[in-house]
Amino acid sequence: MDFQPVSFELIRSIPLFADLSIQHQKVIAEMSSIRPFQENEEIFHEGDTSDCLYLMLDGRVALEIHIPNRGRSRILTVEPQEMLGWSGITDVVPRRTLTARGVCDGRLLCIDAPKLIKACEQDHDLGFVVMHHVANVIAGRLMATRMQLLDMFSDPSSEARHG
Amino acid sequence: MTALAAVRTSAAVNDGGLLKPSWAEVVKIQPEAEGIATYWLRFQDSNLSKAYRFLPGQFNMLYMPGYGEAAISISSDPEQRDVIGHTVRFVGNVTRAINRLKIGDVVGIRGPFGTHWPVENLEGKDLIIAVGGIGIPPLRPAIYHILRNRAKFGKITLLYGARTPSDLLFSSELDEWRKSDIDIQITVDRADSNWQGQVGVVPTLFYKFRLDPTRTAVLTCGPEIMIRFVVFEALARRVPTNQIYVSMERNMKCGQGSCGHCQIGPYFVCKDGPVFPFSAVEPYFNVEDF
Amino acid sequence: MAELPINVGSVVALPKPRLDDLLAKLREKGYQTIGPRVGDGTVQYQPIRGASEMPQGYTSEEEAGKYRLVSSGNSRYFDYTPGAQSWKQIFFPPRITLFDLCKNGGWKPVGSLEPSPRYALVGVRPCEIAAIKIQDLAFLRTDFVDPVYQERRKNAFILAVNCLRPGGTCFCASMGTGPQLSSGYDLGLTEMDDVFLVDVGSAAGKDILSGLPVAKPDAAIMGKAKQAVDAAKTKMGRQLDISDLPDVLLKNLDHPEWEAISKRCMSCASCTLVCPTCFCWDTQDHSSLNGTETERERVWDSCFNPGYSYQAGGNTRPNVRSRYRQWLTHKLGSWKQQYGVLGCVGCGRCITWCPVKIDITEEIPALRKETRS
Structure with a gap:
């Protein structure tokens, strides 16, 4: 794996970080690196320790779960400017519950999770902004998951009730 | 009912008020996905075939003698006059009977019925067309209209969701539409590793682009639960309620606002709909089982 | 003479x-x-x-x-x-x-x-x-x-x-x-x-x-x-205050009384059959055994019948609560928006012929009672 350092300018150009102060943007830059990935490459795997929070720069990443006897099932894709791997900064989900795989070549911004948590603890202004973004990501994921659970496009005739 | 600005058209196929169908021959059957096919029908009466007109979003009642009628939205190009396309999902008694039709067989038609996507009033606007599952066929005529008049519209975005990649309809046409400067975002609920596209649900596609609420109209059709969340996302982006158009589905039987089955509050969906400005149905939209 | x-x-x-x-x-x-x-x-x-x-x-x-x-x-x-x-x-x-x-x-x-x-x-x-x-x-x-x-x-x-x-x-x-x-x-x-x-x-x-x-x-x-x-x-057996119809119905679609009625209503459709204004109908096809002849028949239908609101994918009104609500909010509510008049003439048939004695002249006042909201 080939991590590349990150410039402050790159961090500044990311819309998600627009509401951070310059000081905080610098803090993020220092703990971040660029993680290029290739088509079909595993970025992380189910069961890995969650040590990174990612932000998609370009490309497309699929989140997959392996179902024994049924193979890999793709349950969500992540697009540029979206966050990935939010479990990296939670205690409850300390390990990856899904596998992330490149759908095509691309790049991720990789933020060191332990360092980010420490910085957030030390500076609650930064902590609030970061947690606010993470909460939004989780809320979006939850809504999408609920809608997928409804299986709203399934064949209604298979479960149609006449009363 | 002033919110219903959409034009009403009278049925071209005169059923004498007695639900008498006109007869049409199946000229082509195009399988679209598992359990879904497009039936291309031509009226046996050539005069009727010449006179028949419909507007994007309208539907016909297809009649299978011995089984009854089903409301099927017209999925073909309004300018294509010789044959009419009906994309059918085989889910009920009538549609399963349609599934047994062969080329040359005959089916009854009444229609067209209902309101249409008000494309003529949306020129100059950016359009977001958000559809899911079997919700795309009722919008295909509108897309054909837009493609033919592409320069008259602003940005066109098609958000299209299906259950799995193999459930996507009209896949071969989507690339053609892209060439005419339509941004097409496709997503599926689930996929295997061979799927290179997006996985997720239609409403979350709104997260991935910006819209200008002062010049955007949203046209949406699909399961009612999907429509609810699409409207939710559109309203969150301040699209006015009268610039969101929804196609409602109810048990439509007569097409004339007479038999009563398709009511939503004061509306008969078969004649006051199926296409409504959201502002018209908003009071009833979140009422359970209304 | x-x-x-x-x-x-x-x-x-x-x-x-x-x-x-x-x-x-x-x-x-x-x-x-x-x-x-x-x-x-x-x-x-x-x-x-x-x-x-x-x-x-x-x-x-x-x-x-x-x-x-x-x-x-x-x-x-x-x-x-x-x-x-x-x-x-x-x-x-x-x-x-x-x-x-x-x-x-x-x-x-x-x-x-x-x-x-x-x-x-x-x-x-x-x-x-x-x-x-x-x-x-x-x-x-x-x-x-x-x-x-x-x-x-x-x-x-x-x-x-x-x-x-x-x-x-x-x-x-x-x-x-x-x-x-x-x-x-x-x-x-x-x-x-x-x-x-x-x-x-x-x-x-x-x-x-x-x-x-x-x-x-x-x-x-x-x-x-x-x-x-x-x-x-002066000899009317019942009376009904219609001053705030149809609003009292259409603005109370989530009133708890709907649930209460549904505990008594059997969804038998009797009220709609005896009602002199109810107009809903359905169609039925009757075919000969060899399939060469079919008769298309129009029959009375009722919003209380489960099939009335059935559509591919389920039932729009899957319970008695929603069916009774449809009947009453149409009859004394949205009817006015559709035809300019209420759909009730006060003949009392729906009360007389209800097997469980549901009385719309009691239900309207109940729906008028303030709810917690």
């Missing part, structure tokens, strides 16, 4: 024994006379040939879930309150064939809509005229005319009768539809002890009267008749 000048708007007196002559005259003019008859322990609307077939000497007792015919102790013809049937069965038949198809090279229609007899409806109450007017709005619209209804309705003769003895579940006075006739009839009767006062409502009515032994009524009998009609207004 000198020939009395009769015009539309005239009121004349017809001796009671000559009611038969009036019915005979109607038949002579080509009408099929349909009128009240005792049957199945209630009053039904059936073909009648003479006054002797009518429920003379009967009156009725109504309460929620109850209808009883009892002796009135007098010889009047119209002292009963109408039973379960209403005139909608004449203009909007419960079952009617729309067309037959025969497979012969292709599907060919066989036959066409049969011409309707000319019906004379005998003993139509003011609330029932109001109901017919309401169904006219649903079936004879400017943008759609129902040919079955129109064919039966257009030549019908309405022999109406003022309601002098409202029943226990009646509330037409609240709905403004009775008990006094106002319009919509060809002849309007007021039944007194020895005579019928006959109000001439149309040219057809005038035509029927010609040659019958009618006389100019004296002031005394006219005064008595007016008293009887006025008194009827």
